[in-house]
Amino acid sequence: MPSGALLFQSVLLGLLLGGLYALLASGLTLYFGIMRVVMIAHSAFLILAAYLAWYLHERAGIDPLLSMIVTVPLFFGAGVLLQRLLLTRLRPATLTMMSVLLTFAIALLIEGLLGYAFTGTQRRINLGYGSASIEVFGARIAVVKLIAFVLAVVALSALYLLMKRTRFGRALRATIQHRDAARLLGIDTDKVAGFGFGIGLATAAIGGTALSLDTTIYPSLHWHWIGPLMAIIVVGGLGSVPGAAIAALVLGMAQSLLQIPLGTTWAQTVFYVALFATLAIRPQGFFGGRLAQRF
Amino acid sequence: MILTLGACGGDDGGDSGGNADDPIVIGVSLPLTGDFSEPGKGVQQGYEAWQKIINEKGGLLGRPVELKILDDQSNADRVVADYEQLIGKDEVDLVFGPFSTRLVVPSARVAEEYGMLFVEPAGAAKEVFEQGFKNLFYAAPAVANDHYNYLAEHILAMPADQRPKTAAYAAMDDPFAQGTAYGLKEKLEAGGIKTVVDEVYPPNTTDFSGIAAKIADSKADVLVGGSQYQDGVNLIVALQQLGYQPKLAAFSTAPTNPEFASAIGNKTAGVLSPTGYSQDAPYESNKEFVEKYTAANGKAPEEDQANGYTTGQVVAAAVTAVGCAEQGECQQKLVDWVRANEVQTVVGPLTWDETGKPKGAHMIQQWIDDDIKIVLPAPVKEAEFVYPKPAW
Numbered sequence: 001m002p003s004g005a006l007l008f009q010s011v012l013l014g015l016l017l018g019g020l021y022a023l024l025a026s027g028l029t030l031y032f033g034i035m036r037v038v039m040i041a042h043s044a045f046l047i048l049a050a051y052l053a054w055y056l057h058e059r060a061g062i063d064p065l066l067s068m069i070v071t072v073p074l075f076f077g078a079g080v081l082l083q084r085l086l087l088t089r090l091r092p093a094t095l096t097m098m099s100v101l102l103t104f105a106i107a108l109l110i111e112g113l114l115g116y117a118f119t120g121t122q123r124r125i126n127l128g129y130g131s132a133s134i135e136v137f138g139a140r141i142a143v144v145k146l147i148a149f150v151l152a153v154v155a156l157s158a159l160y161l162l163m164k165r166t167r168f169g170r171a172l173r174a175t176i177q178h179r180d181a182a183r184l185l186g187i188d189t190d191k192v193a194g195f196g197f198g199i200g201l202a203t204a205a206i207g208g209t210a211l212s213l214d215t216t217i218y219p220s221l222h223w224h225w226i227g228p229l230m231a232i233i234v235v236g237g238l239g240s241v242p243g244a245a246i247a248a249l250v251l252g253m254a255q256s257l258l259q260i261p262l263g264t265t266w267a268q269t270v271f272y273v274a275l276f277a278t279l280a281i282r283p284q285g286f287f288g289g290r291l292a293q294r295f
Numbered sequence: 296m297i298l299t300l301g302a303c304g305g306d307d308g309g310d311s312g313g314n315a316d317d318p319i320v321i322g323v324s325l326p327l328t329g330d331f332s333e334p335g336k337g338v339q340q341g342y343e344a345w346q347k348i349i350n351e352k353g354g355l356l357g358r359p360v361e362l363k364i365l366d367d368q369s370n371a372d373r374v375v376a377d378y379e380q381l382i383g384k385d386e387v388d389l390v391f392g393p394f395s396t397r398l399v400v401p402s403a404r405v406a407e408e409y410g411m412l413f414v415e416p417a418g419a420a421k422e423v424f425e426q427g428f429k430n431l432f433y434a435a436p437a438v439a440n441d442h443y444n445y446l447a448e449h450i451l452a453m454p455a456d457q458r459p460k461t462a463a464y465a466a467m468d469d470p471f472a473q474g475t476a477y478g479l480k481e482k483l484e485a486g487g488i489k490t491v492v493d494e495v496y497p498p499n500t501t502d503f504s505g506i507a508a509k510i511a512d513s514k515a516d517v518l519v520g521g522s523q524y525q526d527g528v529n530l531i532v533a534l535q536q537l538g539y540q541p542k543l544a545a546f547s548t549a550p551t552n553p554e555f556a557s558a559i560g561n562k563t564a565g566v567l568s569p570t571g572y573s574q575d576a577p578y579e580s581n582k583e584f585v586e587k588y589t590a591a592n593g594k595a596p597e598e599d600q601a602n603g604y605t606t607g608q609v610v611a612a613a614v615t616a617v618g619c620a621e622q623g624e625c626q627q628k629l630v631d632w633v634r635a636n637e638v639q640t641v642v643g644p645l646t647w648d649e650t651g652k653p654k655g656a657h658m659i660q661q662w663i664d665d666d667i668k669i670v671l672p673a674p675v676k677e678a679e680f681v682y683p684k685p686a687w
Binding site: 002003005006009010013016017121122123124126127128130131132133135140142144145214215216218221224225255256259260263264265267268 | 468494495496497499500501502504505506508509511512524525528529532533535536537538554557558559560561562687
């Protein structure tokens, strides 16, 4: 029987982990919502952002959090270009399937370039506060994990407000719900979709930075992430950002708590069990569905 | 290793006394391309360094040594064909082993068929010694399960009031990494040190906070990681974040990596690691090897080069002692000699059991100040073993 202290500690770790997962998965669900694109390269962009944070820290001594001033606009621009130049060229009838192939190629390209530029050596940002922690009722919260969690909360709140309260957000939601109808109402859906894709990739810049604070990175790391992230957005309901966030928190918590009795190998399978159960029982996702229609 | 001129130095397959100018030809197949090309090339550099150094001293049995190296492309079929060709067609005098367990096992079968002495630089997995080979010897201090032996002995020899009482183990699901951790686990359990955490994680694990939480909660005195590099680092940082302070922390592989200190924020003090080779180990031939290798190559040798060099040393010791180096009866004499004797090498003195498994253990290194130093075994130590380890 695990001690109360271990349970409490695991709940905190699960919450922090879930927050990070939510941040990493939000972009992924956005791409699918906006234009039915399965973006295999999302996790490769996460690792690319982590490398940029590492590189700027290594070379210029810039704190990873400040590196976002560069990477967020850069990734936004890259996302818009990617959507306008490549993804729009895919035929609508086969868009979802072909987008898998296209973004798979992009992921390989990023991985190859990272290996070429920085070699396969594993890197980690050496932060003064990397192992610092705060004590909360006997449990410990690592400072870097807390920063990542706060980043997730800020980024997801900003995304939510953008979608709900701005004109652009309404246009984006309209595009998600019914592209043709949105176009009839005078929305330039191509432009909106491009910006939406850019916003998705901008979340990857934030997520990658959060990841770089507390992980050893190497070029092929993204393959370990894409599976769990895909599971999260399916469980959450494709296209639903709040759904992805709830699914991420639930699965992060489940992984952390299952770790105690089952060990790491089985705890990790929670993502795939959840994915299978979702597809079998409720293919539209457990937390999305109608929510997704309304964003 | 000064050589006497042997009376029966033969050449290709013949028993007659060889011409003193005829080279002794040693056949090798190595993975110079393909999956194992990195370590394969490292072993090749070790073999070539050995050849150069021994030839400078007048060769073996007064004859120059020549290496005949083929590329097996990391392919098990190729390696078999290569040794068939080297032994059967080219009639080399001696053979050295290839790199990696996957290639050692099939090639050892060929050598066994021809009755050749087969000393090899890369067979740490226990399968190698379960095949019933009679001519095979692994030229390294220890197989994975024995890496921590000196540490186990040292811990169990501590006075009862100081000896740790509990231990936590976390190992990657990989035969090598797990082998190291479980070798120590068996010995410590037998010595009465209780296992309080025993975690195995898949190689693709990225989040170690859950494992760390379990270990921290157990407050184990001893922490043992059966790790490669990134998992070792991630686990240590996760443990530091939880404020866990073990009295002893040992990790395979990670702490000897050049990036280790900066990766864990330079909080390395007291971290232990087993290692099969150290450039600083004070063995007579090692000083010579490091000096000459560094002068010739512009950088110091690593473990792969040392393994190749060690193989050469073992074969040379046997040839020198027995006084012959050719195919036929001589090979059995060489095998018998290696089985019965101790050989001084760059990785220390080596002896073998009847399966060809080395009877030694790895040296134990510990981070002291900003450097990793040998602390066990006592005859080769560069610094005192620190226990309990300073807080990280």
